[in-house]
Amino acid sequence: MPALVASDLDRTLIYSAAALQLPGPDAPAGEAPPAPRLLCVELYEGKPLSYLTETAARLLRELAGTAVFVPTTTRTRAQYRRILLPGPAPRYAVCANGGHLLVDGESDPGWHRQVRELLAARCAPLAEVREHLLRTAGPEWVRAHRVAEDLFVYLVVDRERVPETWVKDLGVWAEERGWTVSLQGRKVYAVPQPLTKSAAVREVARRTGAGPVLGAGDSLLDADLLLAADRAWRPGHGELAGTGWTAPGVTALPERGVLAGERIVREFLWAARAHR
Numbered sequence: 560m561p562a563l564v565a566s567d568l569d570r571t572l573i574y575s576a577a578a579l580q581l582p583g584p585d586a587p588a589g590e591a592p593p594a595p596r597l598l599c600v601e602l603y604e605g606k607p608l609s610y611l612t613e614t615a616a617r618l619l620r621e622l623a624g625t626a627v628f629v630p631t632t633t634r635t636r637a638q639y640r641r642i643l644l645p646g647p648a649p650r651y652a653v654c655a656n657g658g659h660l661l662v663d664g665e666s667d668p669g670w671h672r673q674v675r676e677l678l679a680a681r682c683a684p685l686a687e688v689r690e691h692l693l694r695t696a697g698p699e700w701v702r703a704h705r706v707a708e709d710l711f712v713y714l715v716v717d718r719e720r721v722p723e724t725w726v727k728d729l730g731v732w733a734e735e736r737g738w739t740v741s742l743q744g745r746k747v748y749a750v751p752q753p754l755t756k757s758a759a760v761r762e763v764a765r766r767t768g769a770g771p772v773l774g775a776g777d778s779l780l781d782a783d784l785l786l787a788a789d790r791a792w793r794p795g796h797g798e799l800a801g802t803g804w805t806a807p808g809v810t811a812l813p814e815r816g817v818l819a820g821e822r823i824v825r826e827f828l829w830a831a832r833a834h835r
């Protein structure tokens with residue numbers, strides 16, 4: 560029974576130039592390891608946007624032949640489709656933080672309907688959260704405001720200028736309404752609590768009958784996935800590392816940036832092989 564590998568993408572497997580965290584020219588002479596060669600896996604408006612190391616790319620191809628690999632992302636379907644990961648196109652993918660379960664590239668309508676019903680029953684409507692964000696966020700540090708897949712909202716912000724108290728207050732306000740707030744890089748997400756990656760991954764496990772679930776992720780929106788997995792890894796950077804978050808079965812890796820991504824694929828491969 561092959562393992563099921565459910566991995567977050569951004570800042571877990573793939574990295575923008577700003578998130579690579581490679582030793583720069585200011586590293587002491589002779590101390591900086593040679594920079595790894597990178598493979599670009601996403602273009603946006605004709606420009607390279609996301610990368611992994613060539614070694615990670617090779618390991619990921621091997622992983623596809625060893626485990627059921629399920630990209631598990633908060634990205635919308637359109638944002639996910641921009642990514643061309645090495646190896647065969649995954650049969651299953653989780654988009655919109657669990658709101659869409661792609662099967663051979665198409666959203667499963669039954670799954671999506673079920674998610675909508677759950678959110679309608681348990682959470683404040685998206686319009687209310689959106690309106691609150693628009694009203695309370697400072698126009699001087701908000702760059703853009705987006706509704707994703709009509710399921711959740713996020714702001715693109717000038718991170719340094721976002722008042723910490725605003726994030727905290729928003730978290731409390733959201734919690735009372737069945738929503739969660741997550742701060743990732745330049746984005747502030749507000750997501751309905753039952754909209755989870757773990758629920759969608761559980762559904763994939765049910766459909767495929769795949770064995771142990773291996774997970775990885777860097778942000779608060781990945782915590783439920785890491786907790787639900789039999790084994791999981793988180794990088795040394797990101798929202799979870801920032802708060803020192805950990806849990807039984809979750810390995811906190813020391814690596815940061817794109818090298819953490821490579822380490823995670825290697826860990827997946829070793830663990831998946833051990834279960835064959």
Ligand SMILES: [Mg+2]
Nearest residue numbers: 567569570777
């Ligand atoms: Mg991430």
